[in-house]
Amino acid sequence: MQRIMECSVLFHTDIQIFELFIWCFADSDSILFVSLAILLFLFQIPRLDTPACYLIFRKGKADWLLGQVLMSVLISLAYTMFLLGSSMLLALGGSNVVWGNQWSDTATTLSFAPENFEVALTVVRKTIKLTTPYDCAATIFFLMAQYILFLTLLNLIFSLISGKKAGIVAVIVVSLYAYLLNPDKLTALLHVPEEVRYVANVIVAWISPLNHATYAMHRFGYGNFPSILQSHMVFGIINLGLLLGSWFSVKKTERIFLGGSHD
Template identity: 35%
Template sequence: MTAGVAARQSWSVAVYNFRQWKGNPRIAVTFALAFILCFLLSNKAVQFAQEQGTVMQLVEAFVWTFGDANNILISSLLLVLLFADMPFICEGTPFYLMRTTRGAWLWGQIIYICMATALYMAFILLATSTLCAHNSFIGDQWSETAAMLGYSGAGEAVALPAFVKTLEMSTPYACMATIFLLMLLYTLLMASIMLAVNIRRGQFWGVVSVFLFSLYGLLLNPQIFGQMFSLPQELMYQANVAVGWMSPLNQATYHMHNFGYDLLPRLWQTCLIFGAATAALFWAALRGMKKYNFNFTGNSV
């Protein structure tokens, strides 16, 4: 089989998976929950702007909402529902396996995972921006609302991560694009863990691996790290740097990066780490595919 034929077959598998979305209640529930989540998380920023009588830049609600590690974690966990049946064995699977190789079939699943994850993230961005569109402008400059959140300390009071360095070293659309990329890479890493473990250990352990991965990122934050080891205030900076490198969730958080004056990971380093880890996990899934047992109504293939 030539590479071109295998590539076309892989794309055919990915397209077939998207066709399974039609009439699938699990897909509808996933995106409905994502929209509700966006409404609940972005409501703080919208309410603050309304209370202050100011307007927002169109993507600021997305920037402030998903500049927080906990919100990134919650949104990414919804993909467990979207990818619950990974590696997506259905009635069409025997048809494809008779006409292509296991590797080409799994490449189709990988293409589908990447495209579905990007679509899900785009939906979150669109939903968050739509929810605040009635009180926003599209110009590529920070709003008065952002300035109040960042410079007055009001952002900390209402639990919105509006940091001064974000305002001074980026523009709204550039910041939005970076946060979108970080969320996409983090979520792809989580999905690749789920796929690799599913192929080698089964669906149950695939779901468990995702929750353990998420729990690791949730617990490994500077505040918890400092309290666990009773670190004095002068050592909290070192703890912050250590956690910034050790936790994938913190690496997915925009403000936990080096913008030229500290030892936190730089944005390109995080992208390289996420990309390499995701590629390694997809490779592990492809290797494990050689011994994977396909079960169709009780029979193994």
């Protein structure tokens, strides 16, 4: 992002207000690192202390779980909105910012840069002729929100099954799994031959939730990578499964509803 801003200043070109968000969070590593910050919120939810247990006793398990799910959705949307707003503020810090729904001169200039200049430039080349900044930013926003919601629901179900520590550990383990399934890291680690690297990239694009949230790992009219719609369907199935698992865990886990002492 800093290099892109420097490029804008150097060539005196403008930047579309959403472009920093698009270029930054089209990369899986960026999404992974910012999603780990959600752990600060997950340490607080779900509450399984005595006041929470009393509330569950009064309102019922279904109402309590619905509240937890709504909180997870709100946290996911609010955190993704915070990331969007932060990138917009950084863009406003530049001298030439445009709000129109068209790619900036900076994007056009960078689309001719060498392949190894920036990972995000792969997205610039693929999207500058296929979509608009508004559509691209909205797509990345909802993919990230889906991934963060997946982490919060994962924390919820493991917290209900084995306690708060288990929920946090589950999020960390899944994040590590996603980090190792980065195509570049995985192919370098396993010394995957060049002739089968495409097949390996397609496989990890389908089996990693993080790659489903990564805009650059999707099909742009060709190849066997997942489409945007397919990734939303995958997230929907996974999150629905976590939600159903949380409901069955709530029904079976009586110990969290016992309340405090008799004093």
